[in-house]
Amino acid sequence: MHIPSLKEVVSAEEWALRCDLAACYRLVAAYGWSDLVFTHISAKLPDSVTGGEHQFLINPYGLMFDEITASSLVKVDMACNKLHDSPFPVNPAGFVIHSAVHEARPEAGCVLHTHTRAGVGVSAQKHGILPISQQSTFVLHSLAYHDYEGVAFRPDEKPRLQADLGQANYLVLRNHGLLTVGKTIADAFLSMYTFENTCRIQIDALAGGSELTQVDPKILSSMADVMRVATAGQGAQLAWPALLRKVKRLDPEYAT
DSSP states (O other): OOOOOOTTTSOHHHHHHHHHHHHHHHHHHHTTOOBTTBSOEEEEOOHHHHTTOOOEEEOOTTSOGGGOOTTTOEEEOTTOOBOSOOSSOOOTGGGHHHHHHHHHOTTOOEEEEEOOHHHHHHHTSTTOSOSOSHHHHHHHTTEEEEOOOSSSOOGGGHHHHHHHHTTOSEEEETTTEEEEEESSHHHHHHHHHHHHHHHHHHHHHHHTOSOOOOOOHHHHTTHHHHHHHHTTTOGGGGTHHHHHHHHHHHOGGGGO
């Protein structure tokens, strides 16, 4: 599939964001978190590019995540209307959750949503995320829940989702899946990596049938400082360059 490059059409800032978001889609596919062409990862364009207008990049609806390139990403407004010519459709219904988060959290540079087997499995467990792993301690530090209201395409659900999310960066969508909020694409991806592993570990631990040991609640209160130490003060940026190298090894055409 030939897609004309936008590298010389958009600003350098937008192109860099497009490359990072395309890489994120490829990584989600590589780690097995995609759901065919469904779910979305949205990235907010910086005000320096948009002049203060709310504009986002999102996947062209119908492409597999491992097909997405920097140039195939579609620029949309808050209502998911296309803002440039593109041969690809977009999915306004799928953007309802993302627009709700971006509206309530203006600092959110990226919103990542998945329907993984482990994530949906834990989202159906009444007790939610259990403090039974090191990974879970990072999630529990900034976790919220939103009850299932059916397929999320009705705008009237947005205020309730926004209220439930609050300032949390991890959201369990009950009976539905997982969502992470990040200041950058790298932040949202690393958070989802931790979130997904938390759920996989929990499913495995519960399947073992033995009584589980829970982490002391006192440990949870210091997790923000622990994360800063663990990432040498760089946060997700510590791992992101290595992840980009991984994507380039898989298929360097993501950045075209």
